[in-house]
Amino acid sequence: MPPANMVPPARFSAQARLRALQSDIMELILERELEAGDALPTENELCVALGVGRNTLRESLKVLQALGVIEIRHGFGMFVAPSNFEALADGLIFRGRLSLRHHGLEALQLVDVRQALESGLIGSAMDVMTAEELAAIEAAVVRMEELAASGEAFMEAASDFHSRLFAPLNNELLLNLLGVFWRVYRKIHSEIGPDGEDLVALAALHRNIFTAVAAGDKAGASEQLTRHFDGIRRRIREAVGE
Amino acid sequence: MPPANMVPPARFSAQARLRALQSDIMELILERELEAGDALPTENELCVALGVGRNTLRESLKVLQALGVIEIRHGFGMFVAPSNFEALADGLIFRGRLSLRHHGLEALQLVDVRQALESGLIGSAMDVMTAEELAAIEAAVVRMEELAASGEAFMEAASDFHSRLFAPLNNELLLNLLGVFWRVYRKIHSEIGPDGEDLVALAALHRNIFTAVAAGDKAGASEQLTRHFDGIRRRIREAVGE
DNA sequence: ACCGTATCGGATGTCCCATGTCCTCCGGAC
DNA sequence: GTCCGGAGGACATGGGACATCCGATACGGT
Numbered sequence: 001m002p003p004a005n006m007v008p009p010a011r012f013s014a015q016a017r018l019r020a021l022q023s024d025i026m027e028l029i030l031e032r033e034l035e036a037g038d039a040l041p042t043e044n045e046l047c048v049a050l051g052v053g054r055n056t057l058r059e060s061l062k063v064l065q066a067l068g069v070i071e072i073r074h075g076f077g078m079f080v081a082p083s084n085f086e087a088l089a090d091g092l093i094f095r096g097r098l099s100l101r102h103h104g105l106e107a108l109q110l111v112d113v114r115q116a117l118e119s120g121l122i123g124s125a126m127d128v129m130t131a132e133e134l135a136a137i138e139a140a141v142v143r144m145e146e147l148a149a150s151g152e153a154f155m156e157a158a159s160d161f162h163s164r165l166f167a168p169l170n171n172e173l174l175l176n177l178l179g180v181f182w183r184v185y186r187k188i189h190s191e192i193g194p195d196g197e198d199l200v201a202l203a204a205l206h207r208n209i210f211t212a213v214a215a216g217d218k219a220g221a222s223e224q225l226t227r228h229f230d231g232i233r234r235r236i237r238e239a240v241g242e
Numbered sequence: 243m244p245p246a247n248m249v250p251p252a253r254f255s256a257q258a259r260l261r262a263l264q265s266d267i268m269e270l271i272l273e274r275e276l277e278a279g280d281a282l283p284t285e286n287e288l289c290v291a292l293g294v295g296r297n298t299l300r301e302s303l304k305v306l307q308a309l310g311v312i313e314i315r316h317g318f319g320m321f322v323a324p325s326n327f328e329a330l331a332d333g334l335i336f337r338g339r340l341s342l343r344h345h346g347l348e349a350l351q352l353v354d355v356r357q358a359l360e361s362g363l364i365g366s367a368m369d370v371m372t373a374e375e376l377a378a379i380e381a382a383v384v385r386m387e388e389l390a391a392s393g394e395a396f397m398e399a400a401s402d403f404h405s406r407l408f409a410p411l412n413n414e415l416l417l418n419l420l421g422v423f424w425r426v427y428r429k430i431h432s433e434i435g436p437d438g439e440d441l442v443a444l445a446a447l448h449r450n451i452f453t454a455v456a457a458g459d460k461a462g463a464s465e466q467l468t469r470h471f472d473g474i475r476r477r478i479r480e481a482v483g484e
Numbered sequence: 485a486c487c488g489t490a491t492c493g494g495a496t497g498t499c500c501c502a503t504g505t506c507c508t509c510c511g512g513a514c
Numbered sequence: 515g516t517c518c519g520g521a522g523g524a525c526a527t528g529g530g531a532c533a534t535c536c537g538a539t540a541c542g543g544t
Contacts, residue, residue: 022332062304067332087329106325113415
């Protein structure tokens with residue numbers, strides 16, 4: 001028996017304790033009314049405050065960092081982080097790649113969710129879209145067409161196009177989520193091989209989407225988006241079918 | 243030691259190294275063609291294989307566990323995990339609570355995303371809904387009405403109702419995502435105080451949704467859902483406005 | 485022969501210590 | 515006033531020791 005060491009509350013599983021530790025840290029942030037950008041106590045101070053060892057604490061800290069709750073700057077300190085979905089992307093990318101070895105189920109489900117979001121929200125976005133934002137979207141289309149004409153891949157430009165479509169909604173959470181989906185798709189795309197797709201046709205598809213948006217044709221925009229996603233699904237199925 | 247002893251590749255930031263380590267672990271899983279449920283090498287084996295210390299490795303391992311990539315069982319081993327979004331929920335709950343101290347921005351954005359998903363997908367769900375599934379939905383409504391009549395809160399039943407609405411789509415990713423949103427909302431709800439809402443009215447609202455779904459009225463179902471979310475938004479604004 | 489219990493081995497959990505690395509800040513030199 | 519370099523603080527990494535937990539095997543009672 002340990003000599004009056006401390007309360008060994010080992011009655012609960014280690015998993016629960018670690019989760020509790022993470023919650024404790026988050027509670028501490030909320031209690032002290034820290035805001036995004038504020039500094040947290042140092043590791044040693046947290047060790048004392050929470051009554052755990054530095055390693056155990058660091059494991060929780062790393063998790064919170066991955067969750068986008070805190071930001072750790074080597075040699076300086078830890079801070080409450082701004083919104084961040086990087087970690088979610090990594091997890092989804094892994095799941096998507098794992099699913100590709102089977103029937104691509106998760107990858108296809110991901111496309112479904114993305115389609116629901118984009119097709120469902122394009123109408124709302126069009127309602128509040130300004131002329132400047134519309135111009136930025138067209139600029140993205142033009143960039144895609146230029147790249148397509150020179151035979152270069154334009155993942156970057158396409159991502160930009162989709163982002164700008166929904167920027168008017170002013171919903172960072174949504175943009176983050178779509179950004180994550182995009183990163184996952186991009187990774188999966190590079191996984192299933194160099195595209196045998198027609199870049200020019202793909203650019204034209206995006207031009208169609210823009211045209212519908214510019215014309216205020218909500219149903220048309222939604223339909224064009226749906227067609228786009230059908231193409232993505234087809235590609236995934238082909239890759240898995242092999 | 244094996245290879246990487248003499249090159250402490252500190253030329254990249256520590257953050258990048260940790261991310262790389264996580265990627266390495268995931269790559270290792272994919273390379274060895276491990277599937278959900280399969281065991282990973284032990285910590286010591288991974289230390290040797292990846293050329294890092296046990297502490298460093300464990301920090302990455304904990305992150306992967308939080309991301310739902312792996313499952314760690316104390317005293318037994320580590321395994322490739324089935325889909326799991328618990329961690330994402332924790333991160334979002336924290337963000338939501340943090341935002342409530344200001345203007346509830348993130349909380350409201352979360353509702354917007356959820357509305358886009360539910361209102362946008364209800365039509366598709368109705369297309370493939372079977373009679374059994376429809377009956378299950380009605381059962382959930384009945385349970386809500388019973389609880390409302392006796393004055394009890396019915397978060398549980400309401401959550402069940404929404405889950406069953408989209409179960410026909412057979413999209414686990416979507417259900418997970420909605421489940422996460424629901425948990426966040428539930429936590430925030432308990433944060434902003436005991437509801438001053440009329441349970442009976444809320445149950446009636448869900449009954450309306452069911453009626454529209456049962457009648458095959460897609461537009462009506464979507465509209466009822468939108469009304470429901472308007473109520474949620476109003477509640478959040480009231481809580482923040484105080 | 486069967487079954488519950490006891491022990492064992494392996495794996496993870498927790499912690500401490502030592503050292504390396506990075507960042508910011510401050511003070512001196514130009 | 516500006517720039518550069520040292521000092522100090524804080525996080526990063528690695529190793530070791532011990533505690534805890536779980537599954538499996540071996541033992542002894544029935």
